[in-house]
Amino acid sequence: MVRIFQPTAILPNCVIELDDNAFNHIVRVLRMKEGESIILFDGSNKITPAVIQQINKKNLLVQTADSVIDNRESPLNIHLGQVLSRGEKMEFTIQKSVELGVNKITPLLSERCGVKLDPERLAKKLQQWQKIAESACEQCGRNIVPMINPVQKLPNWCASLEDYTKLTLHPRAQSGINTLTLPNTNVALLIGPEGGLTEAEIDMTVKNQFVEILLGPRILRTETVALTAITALQVKFGDLG
Template sequence: MRIPRIYHPEPLTVGSDIFLEEDAANHVGRVLRMGAGQELELFDGSNLTFKAEIAQADKKRVRVSVLSSQLDDRESPLHLHLGQVMSRGEKMEFTIQKSIELGVNVITPLFSERCGVKLDAERLAKKIQQWQKIAIAACEQCGRNRVPEIREAMTLEAWCAEQENGLKLNLHPRANQSINTLPLPVERVRLLIGPEGGLSADEIAMTAQQGFSDILLGPRVLRTETTALTVITALQVRFGDLG
């Protein structure tokens, strides 16, 4: 069996004994039915991986011994900040999971004029927590040892107005340039992906005023979740570590 990878939110040190967090302990003890003497691979967001052994496991708690550590850098040289206007249902979860597998570093959920998601503050806070858990699970699966941040949701205008170095990109069906024509080198990209109904004319004008460059993805109209993953893949191929 493949050695399970488990995220631990506190800094790990070789030689220490720790108890896994509740969700992780449930997965190891109840779902995988692992017991004392079996191996785990832990990571804490420091870009290190830790070899560990289960010392004790029962229905409620799992205690492990941290045996050794090594640097395991799987991060892309391209820093990607995705501003994703929130989509309905499982589409947002899918976008978060797959974009993290593709190397996105930061994700900010956005509200726009045509955003179809309406949540009160309490439900939105729960969604952010849920999306952060999805980010952790994606890292456990794909081998990343730094967990991307899912930021608090904000308006499109506020996000576009934030000051951040690097290239700012927005998709537009009548743009004159594509990803392949963007000049090299690029180390940081702030990528805006609009809602299912697209950005309004006023919003597109606003992004231009805030320094976003319009790019053309191709001749076909893609769904919002397809668009995000396609653009991220193309950016990683051109500026990052894919291909």
């Protein structure tokens, strides 16, 4: 069944018009016809079955049915702080992190961050990343779309986290995720840039009570380490078996 995200509240048992993104995907990409069924969700953790009622040149009307709760969220609340990576690596990390159940993502700037973008391009990137998160939810079945926060400087993000168990990866760490205990379900996971964090940044994370963990004997790329750490956390504390 085709799943479509709508950014505004979906009214059950009525005729509604879908937005331009839905029109393009349903009509121009999937070439669906009147009478075919879809599933709508608006981020409220509900799904609403609907039937395509009318397709015009520029709009699409559907008849909705009853909305029902369809909870697929992990019991683990993960806030990913990811230092910006080059090219499509950041998009890949966001897409797969959402599929793995991350609840919030904050792109970060660090001393060795290789990405330099002006404010206008950053704003466009933020919109693009949010769209990627929405599409990932359409694909994986989640009905709450994670928020992609505005880009922050690394020290500001590290100092802003309250009521989180704060984790960062470092090869000098003596313990892994399997040895962790959590006081609650909130985890903040920091992933550094391709060149790694500087010594001053590592000291700063220690002052902000980050716990250093080790994933294994091999050094992983920045886009690999985030997904590996999220998976390990979900296996031990979340809903991956």
